Amino acid sequence: MMETLRALAEPSRFQIVELLRDGPRPVGDLVHRLRLHQPQVSKHLRVLSDAGLVEARVDAQRRIYALRPEPLQELEVWLERYRRIWEGNFQRLDALLEELKDEERKSKGKKRVPTKR
Amino acid sequence: MMETLRALAEPSRFQIVELLRDGPRPVGDLVHRLRLHQPQVSKHLRVLSDAGLVEARVDAQRRIYALRPEPLQELEVWLERYRRIWEGNFQRLDALLEELKDEERKSKGKKRVPTKR
DNA sequence: TTTTTATATTCCTCTGCAAGAATATGTCTT
DNA sequence: AAGACATATTCTTGCAGAGGAATATAAAAA
Known part of the structure; x- marks a missing residue:
């Protein structure tokens, strides 16, 4: 609960969650939609993932991230x-x-x- | 929305909100229930208040804080x-x-x- | 008026965490 | 095999924000 809140209480991560509401997306997609650098997106995804808010499906070199309800x-x-x-x-x-x-x-x-x- | 999340994503503030769920309380009450120092409680209440999560009713020298829904x-x-x-x-x-x-x-x-x- | 009680504010320090840059890992293409 | 592509990780730096201590404010009590 606290971890969920802490994860959401950061604008970029909140945006990521909002984007994933419309369906799963690969990292690169998020990168260019959020206009952030790839490493920061990966790091945010890490935090979201640790909080259980997000999970990745592996598709070759790409990871498709999806919301976990x-x-x-x-x-x-x-x-x-x-x-x-x-x-x-x-x-x-x-x-x-x-x-x-x-x-x-x-x-x-x-x-x-x-x-x- | 973001301000709400940021305000809640802090353990002490979260606890304050939880305490206020049962009804309004003066600051001193929160202080001794949370076992925090009075200034920190006041500061947290300030943040919660700025986020609109809480409002104070003045009762003489005391402020009775209540949740705003x-x-x-x-x-x-x-x-x-x-x-x-x-x-x-x-x-x-x-x-x-x-x-x-x-x-x-x-x-x-x-x-x-x-x-x- | 002085003192006491209740709360808020200020200043300082220190830690956590987000961004940046560079690099590592791993998979696909050729 | 050697690149090219997609993502993750590490290291560093800078800054916001949480706690501590001291002080300010303001009303009640004496």
């Missing part, structure tokens, strides 16, 4: 545990709106009671 | 575009299994034709 799935699972936060927030928002309506209905110039917590 | 939602949206990859992979896996069954059925010692591409 597992780490991204893991990320999604992690994120799901946060979903209740924004779902909760919508509840809060509803509550807030109701409160406001109530206030407005009751009295217009009423002092705001600071929402104690 | 937007960046995480954005992350989830980004991830969704990758879902079709693993859904697609299951298709591929099925295809692969069929292929293997075919090969096995036809001939056992057959030379592997390198999947030309």
Whole structure:
């Protein structure tokens, strides 16, 4: 998880992942699309590979790199545990709106009671 | 997006986010739970705040930090575009299994034709 | 007003890591 | 066999950024 994040938190590597979303590509292709030097691309691919985000299929002298879904799935699972936060927030928002309506209905110039917590 | 990833790709900050998942907390609370020094926690909170992952409510001398869902939602949206990859992979896996069954059925010692591409 | 409490900021140092250059490895072509 | 081509690895340098220590800010308590 941390390794996945660290791998993605670098612009070039992020771009590589984005490119591989459309399908596997050989290194050279990535090189000229990203306009980076070949060694740096290889090094980034190494990091991505170590993080399990990417795997290579050997085709003669070329390596065709493809995305591995597992780490991204893991990320999604992690994120799901946060979903209740924004779902909760919508509840809060509803509550807030109701409160406001109530206030407005009751009295217009009423002092705001600071929402104690 | 990149800023979100960079902010999360640091163990202490990741932990802070995890702690805030259970609700808002003042800085001091985070300090003693993470067993970090207060200045480092404040600095991490600064980074998280700049990334929009966190916001502070002022309570006298204390700042109560809370998660902001937007960046995480954005992350989830980004991830969704990758879902079709693993859904697609299951298709591929099925295809692969069929292929293997075919090969096995036809001939056992057959030379592997390198999947030309 | 002075002191205490809570947090933020600054300055310094040190480590990790990304880019560059050169080279190694390995496979295809001739 | 000797190149040519595709990719990986190594070494070096430079810089961002994380931690430590000291200090600034600002509100509460005394």
